Structures are given as structure tokens and as C-alpha cells.
Amino acid sequence: MDYVNTGIERCKTLTIDKRSGGASLIGYPKSYDILSAFTVGDMSHGVITEENFQRLSESIYNERLGDFKKYVESAESIVSINDITVPGFEAYRQNLNSCPV
């Protein structure tokens, strides 16, 4: 089956930085890969290839993304990933230059 770009890019790496007094804490910035396996609550997600990640249906992608955010929130004691995401560096964003339709 042939696939085409939708003009949207899905980011695979989430970088968390914790800074106090202008300097990053030891061990930060820390990166998490959404393609890796992870478990949050009763939900487990296996390793996925880049190609399959690109081809995930919107609903399955959103489910994996939501669980991944919860996983990082739990691991980093963060209330909400969405609230601290730097504008312009969202997980799901239009990029017609990199992903021409």
C-alpha cells in the first residue's frame, strides 16, 4: 500500500530540562524516545520503527502520545507536559517544508 505525507510531522524525542538559578540540574536535559517501549498504568506499548510510527492512524498515534506523556509526567513528577511545552516545539506540528504534501 502506498503512503503519502499529510504535511504534519510527528516528533519522536521529548527533552525535559529542569533549571534552578539559571543552570540545569545535574542529569538534565534528559531525553525520552516515544519509539521505545514503555508502560504507564495498565497500558504497555512496544518498540516501534520510525516507518510504522509515521504510518500509525491518527487515533492510535494519539493514544500512544497520550500514554507517553503520562509516562514522562510520572517519571519526572511533572503535572502536565502540555503546560510546559515550549511553543513551536509541540509533538505534532505542521511542517510543509520537511513534509511536503
Added chain:
Amino acid sequence: MLMVVLRQSRTVAFIEALNFPSVEVKSELDAFIHDLQYRSSITSQVCWLEKLLSDRFRGDITITEGNGLFVDFHINGIQYADKDEAYALINRYKLAGKSFAFVFPDLTITAMWGDGLCETQPITVESAAWSNPVCVEMINPSYYLILSIHPGSTGTPGDISANPFGPYSSGTVVEIRATIAAGGYFNHWEIYTDEGWQFLSNQGLYLHAVVANTKIRAFYSYINQ
């Protein structure tokens, strides 16, 4: 207790100096008792936990519900440098099994997504239309037949053949041939009866049919992919 005649300032000062350690110990004991009474009055209620933290860390410290997130409550207002002591205090007084997280006012946490991959979706068939009907007629056979389609390799026409099957396999074989376009497939069969053409099956490549002095025809759809 001291006789009046002996109550001179130097004597009094001397006695007070001798008694000073006892006064200190008494003062520390009073403070310790007061602290014990204070700590024993603390409960796991939110208001008490807030008071405990506010008294200890001198700030506007609040506790908010987890609202279905990964912890039961959040503690706001603790400085990052005080996290270890605050953590120990909360663990001492909170209900067992309750989880919590700190929201440090002096800690800036940012999240950035990177390494974007292009989202792709499968090409969908917008429409499908029936076209190019192929008629297959059979006369005479009173056999059980298997009609099968041999699509051939990609890009070459296939054909339809009729072969004998069942108790009349020794009878005359009537072969039917029809070409189909590359990429197409038969998926709609009709049978001719006294009442005209009737829909028979849409089973795709293979069709078992009882044919007796009648006609069968097949249509195929051609879908661009």
C-alpha cells in the same frame, strides 16, 4: 529561700550562674514538649499539612488535588532546596498510599519535542465503479462445475475456465475464456434463470456453481491503486 541578709547581688548572681545549666535544660525540655504537642496535633488533613509546611518553610504553601493525574495531590510553594526535608515531613504525616509531587516555584521545567518524522497516511480509493462486463455463456452442460479465474502475472490478461467436477466429470468439458484487464478481478457473479439474470455471488476469484442448461456471467471491477 535565701536568707535576706545573704541576698546580695553578687551572691544572687553566683547562684544564678550555678543554676544556669538547669535553666537551659528546662527551657529545652519545654521547647521539646511544645514541639511534641504541636507534632501530635498534626493530622493528614490538607489544612494541617499546609500549616505544617508553612510553619516550617515560611511561605505560601498550598496543596491541590491531583485531578486524575498520576499523583493524588500536588504541593505548591516549596523551594527546590528544601525538597528533601519537605518530602520527609509529608511522608510522615500523609495517609499511607497517597502519592504526591512538588511544584517548585524556583524550578523552571521545559519540554521540547524534536526529531520530527513525517506523518503519512495510506492512499484511499475515492471511488469504485463497475465497468467492462464480460459475459460467459454455457450451453448444454449438466455437470457440476468449478469456475476459476487465473489472473496470470501482473500486467497480463487472465482467463476464466470451466472444468468438470463431481459425478459427471467424465462428460464433455466446456471451456470458457474471457480476458480481464491487469489489476482487475472478478467479484460479481450472476446466473441466468427463467426469471432472467440473478445475482449469484461476490466471492471473488473462485466460485462453485451448479450449472444446468443455463448461463453464467461475471463482472469485474477495476480499481486504480
